[in-house]
Amino acid sequence: MITLKSYLRGEWVEGRGELATLFNPTTGEPIAKAGTGGIDLKAALEHARAEGGPALRAMTFAERGAVLKAMSKAIHEAREELIEASILNGGTTRSDAKFDIDGASGTLAYYASVGKQLGDKKTIVEEPEQLGRGARFFGAHVWVPLRGVAVHVNAFNFPAWGLAEKAAVALLAGVPVISKPATATALLTVRVMEKIVATGAVPRGALQLVAGSTQDLLEQLGPQDALAFTGSGDTGTKLRGLGNVLARSTRVNVEADSLNAAVLAPDADDETYAMFLRDVSKEMTQKSGQKCTATRRIFVPRDAIDRVQSDLAERLADVKVGDPALAEVTMGPLATAQQRDDYRAGVAKLEASGARVVFGSATEPDVIGADAQKGYFVGPVLLRADAPATANAVHEHEVFGPCATLMPYEDANEVVELVARGGGGLVASVYGDDRELLSTLILGLAPHHGRVLVGSKKVADQAIPPGLVLPSCVHGGPGRAGGGEELGGERGLRFYMQRCAVQGDRALLDKILG
Numbered sequence: 484m485i486t487l488k489s490y491l492r493g494e495w496v497e498g499r500g501e502l503a504t505l506f507n508p509t510t511g512e513p514i515a516k517a518g519t520g521g522i523d524l525k526a527a528l529e530h531a532r533a534e535g536g537p538a539l540r541a542m543t544f545a546e547r548g549a550v551l552k553a554m555s556k557a558i559h560e561a562r563e564e565l566i567e568a569s570i571l572n573g574g575t576t577r578s579d580a581k582f583d584i585d586g587a588s589g590t591l592a593y594y595a596s597v598g599k600q601l602g603d604k605k606t607i608v609e610e611p612e613q614l615g616r617g618a619r620f621f622g623a624h625v626w627v628p629l630r631g632v633a634v635h636v637n638a639f640n641f642p643a644w645g646l647a648e649k650a651a652v653a654l655l656a657g658v659p660v661i662s663k664p665a666t667a668t669a670l671l672t673v674r675v676m677e678k679i680v681a682t683g684a685v686p687r688g689a690l691q692l693v694a695g696s697t698q699d700l701l702e703q704l705g706p707q708d709a710l711a712f713t714g715s716g717d718t719g720t721k722l723r724g725l726g727n728v729l730a731r732s733t734r735v736n737v738e739a740d741s742l743n744a745a746v747l748a749p750d751a752d753d754e755t756y757a758m759f760l761r762d763v764s765k766e767m768t769q770k771s772g773q774k775c776t777a778t779r780r781i782f783v784p785r786d787a788i789d790r791v792q793s794d795l796a797e798r799l800a801d802v803k804v805g806d807p808a809l810a811e812v813t814m815g816p817l818a819t820a821q822q823r824d825d826y827r828a829g830v831a832k833l834e835a836s837g838a839r840v841v842f843g844s845a846t847e848p849d850v851i852g853a854d855a856q857k858g859y860f861v862g863p864v865l866l867r868a869d870a871p872a873t874a875n876a877v878h879e880h881e882v883f884g885p886c887a888t889l890m891p892y893e894d895a896n897e898v899v900e901l902v903a904r905g906g907g908g909l910v911a912s913v914y915g916d917d918r919e920l921l922s923t924l925i926l927g928l929a930p931h932h933g934r935v936l937v938g939s940k941k942v943a944d945q946a947i948p949p950g951l952v953l954p955s956c957v958h959g960g961p962g963r964a965g966g967g968e969e970l971g972g973e974r975g976l977r978f979y980m981q982r983c984a985v986q987g988d989r990a991l992l993d994k995i996l997g
């Protein structure tokens with residue numbers, strides 16, 4: 484069996500001692516080991532500070548963008564090989580693998596173009612303002628890269644995109660990265676990193692990879708470092724509460740759980756309704772429901788609930804669960820045995836809270852081309868809660884798999900309140916064609932979300948589904964979703980930069996800041 488290596492201080496290194504085992508979720512067979520025992524991660528941090536940081540800061544945005552372009556190209560060129568790794572270690576279908584891998588190369592390419600637009604500069608200067616009586620004394624807010632290291636801790640569900648979307652932003656800002664993927668699916672991340680390293684385009688110390696535990700790495704972070712975490716709310720809370728992080732005000736960004744909602748308005752036109760059905764069924768089953776942005780709660784007008792239930796059930800009945808390498812299979816297994824067990828327990832928890840299963844089974848899916856007892860297979864499940872106000876777990880417990888709960892509502896104000904019971908989310912989607920009602924929904928939902936997708940007949944043929952995170956729009960959300968914000972074009976760079984108000988003689992500021 485292979486042992487995954489970390490890429491640290493310009494070398495591929497293997498951990499010693501007790502190693503974690505990675506499995507093929509389709510067969511349950513072990514495929515690799517990984518760990519960081521005996522590796523000096525403090526030295527990796529020092530290497531990034533001493534070499535990666537200065538090298539990046541010496542480059543212009545355009546030059547850093549060129550590095551991202553090379554990374555994107557390398558991933559794209561290795562697409563087929565990476566898809567194989569994703570199927571093997573993630574249990575993804577080809578289509579789900581592409582979602583992750585093309586998302587990685589696409590996000591890097593997008594940030595390469597942001598770098599090109601920012602051009603020859605190394606800092607970002609906001610519009611200066613006159614501060615004194617005369618036209619001499621001015622103030623300008625200037626953004627400069629932090630002098631430390633960006634440590635990225637990622638979730639298991641996007642092994643390629645997770646590395647790329649965070650690294651693209653930090654590297655463009657001029658901050659070196661140490662990236663730590665979730666161990667269970669790190670095989671794909673290591674393969675991606677191999678392709679990136681082979682380009683020779685990334686300056687020494689600018690990008691390192693930890694395959695396995697971070698050991699005491701996070702305890703070394705200080706005031707010029709940044710920690711960006713994606714994963715469960717529990718781990719996020721633990722990491723942001725680290726003593727050194729609190730005492731030294733290390734920047735922390737948390738992307739966590741979310742009970743994303745889809746809301747169908749009563750007036751939805753046929754095209755809008757078709758869009759709603761397409762999006763909800765896709766969001767429930769794409770990547771076997773293992774997306775932080777997947778729809779978990781579906782709100783529809785009370786008099787439409789039976790029709791929606793039957794239409795969704797018809798679509799879900801087309802889902803073919805099985806060996807993701809087979810062309811006819813549309814949904815693979817969950818990524819780990821733990822995820823499968825959590826999914827089953829989660830559906831039971833929703834049932835205990837007042838929801839009933841109206842389609843599918845969490846425990847006994849029909850499986851094509853694989854052994855249902857050995858792989859981590861589950862079926863898509865649609866639940867229904869006719870009294871949403873009292874079905875507490877539906878609004879509080881994220882079941883990380885192909886399941887969602889259908890619920891009725893009476894009016895716009897009620898549905899806004901019900902959606903808000905999720906405690907803060909990444910994305911909400913609303914489908915309707917009445918502008919006044921949409922305005923109540925959008926403005927009512929916006930304070931609770933990082934993003935709202937509005938589906939209407941005017942955009943039905945071109946809008947993206949709500950689960951797709953675009954690099955040009957912010958990703959994150961308040962409350963339960965972690966309170967963080969990533970991406971969003973140039974906005975994302977700010978997390979890795981310090982804004983300093985520089986006050987003085989305008990001519991001098993112009994000369995120094997440009």
Ligand code: NAP
Pocket residue numbers: 636637638639640641663664665666667695696697701713714715716717718719721738739740741774775881883909959964965
């Ligand atoms: P997790 O168990 O919290 O793990 C996330 C990452 O944290 C992994 O890399 C894990 O490493 C690491 N980790 C765990 N404990 C740690 C510690 N004490 N110190 C340092 N690192 C630690 O979450 P997961 O099961 O991978 O991901 C599923 C969750 O992520 C879901 O709730 C989902 O909603 C959320 N998610 C959110 C987003 C978003 O953008 N908001 C995106 C994707 C997923 P090991 O694997 O080595 O334990």
